Amino acid sequence: MLSGRQCPDTEYTADAAAIMLDAEFEHLIPGPAPQEQVLLAAALHRHGACEPLVVWPCHSQLILLVGYEVFPTIKLYGMPCRVVYKSFPGHAEARMFIIRHHMARQYLTPLAVSYLRGLQYLGQRQPHGGDRRSVAAQDDGMTGKTAEALAELFNVSPATIRLDAEVTAAVLKIAANFESDAWPQRPTEPRRLVAVGATARGPVTASSW
Template sequence: MKKDFMSSMKEKTSTLRPSLLSTEENIKNQILVLDKLRDLIPPLANDEYDQLQQNILKHGVKDPLTVWETTPAAAQVDTDTSPLFVLIDGHNRYSICQQYKLDYRINLVRFSTLDEVKDYMIDYQLGRRNLTAEQTSYLRGLRYLQQKSMRGGNRAAENAQGDVAATLGKEYGVSSRTIKRDADFAAGLEKLAPDLKQDVLSGKKKLAKASINAIAKTEIAEPVQDADDLINGVSAPNVPGEKLSKAGEIKSKKSQILSLETTIRELASGKLNVQTCAQLIAKTDELQALLRAK
């Protein structure tokens, strides 16, 4: 499967030839880094980054940076349809090159949607370098969530989720149950503030995986900024054998209400179709239940 995946990627990739040097330089000047894509990549540890920097300063950048040739509309930046060049692989190398004004080569890739780009980035990271157990779990979980998102939120898609977990489990040599736990871990990490999430994935912050998995099932109004908040106020209701204090329960319920109100407003202000209407009904029912229980 990996071989097939990489073969398909070669078809999407075009290395810029030396004769197109002026075009390549023009593209380099327009490269855009999107936080939502950069943050999909587990961070390097400090010593790994330092070693990469030393290697680049000594030998230059050996591998090309991968750039998605697209439009702002396809990248979900705005509605413009002019050319856009988004960095999707080589963020650390790009940062070092920018800092020291070093040259590098680029490969252009073409995808139809942002979801396809995310799926590629996740799969590519899983196959290219040594990862910690937490980083591997996060990426496998993201892959599952991405596949789930691409299938949509209807009943038939929900029934097919088990097949997705089983398929990914076979691909990565783990059980479907492990894939679903990975998905909880990834969903929990996505509810952390970006800096805290990166600290957890890089190993700077040590948090129990059960605490992070638990937050995936908890409605929160805004990203968790502090590790202590996660341990003391959010994870406890979902960890077997633990209970929140009364104050913690009130805080959790308020957060759920605020989060639901925000989600409902966002859904109502967007384009309405069968899927979003179903989500609106479900979220409104959840909000009504919480408000009645106050």
């Protein structure tokens, strides 16, 4: 929770060493390719960060929500670390914020948008954990309400939202299978599987989404 001295949506300067990373949050969206990371680091040195990092004060820690692509460079070179605080009741709500934040960006492909809409659908249907790989497991006793609400929010049909959920569930199932001993050298991050499906050639980067 925010302290009395931390106002939400107000920019502050923070110590980069105090910011904690969350593996799930970091892997929701693919990071830049190595060559893009070099260009990004050079731009940061010349101009500084264009936008502040978004952090979540939680249990006396600052958890990074948005800015994973620039944070390593900021921390490595001791650059000024501008942050904006966001307050959430729990991990699920913070996760939904990240999904919505990235969906507002223009560089995502239709497949990536579908995947993120599906994540939001499954997250709202089962906000406290559980089996997100099974759409059938998400029955909250309000059939159609979640799909209808998201359909109105994203200006698509409820059927599209349910299809998005099926796509997301399939990706999560494949990622879980890759974690088994039968696939010891396979990538296990769902974001990578979606990105691979979104581009047939070239490096998998944020611009591939």
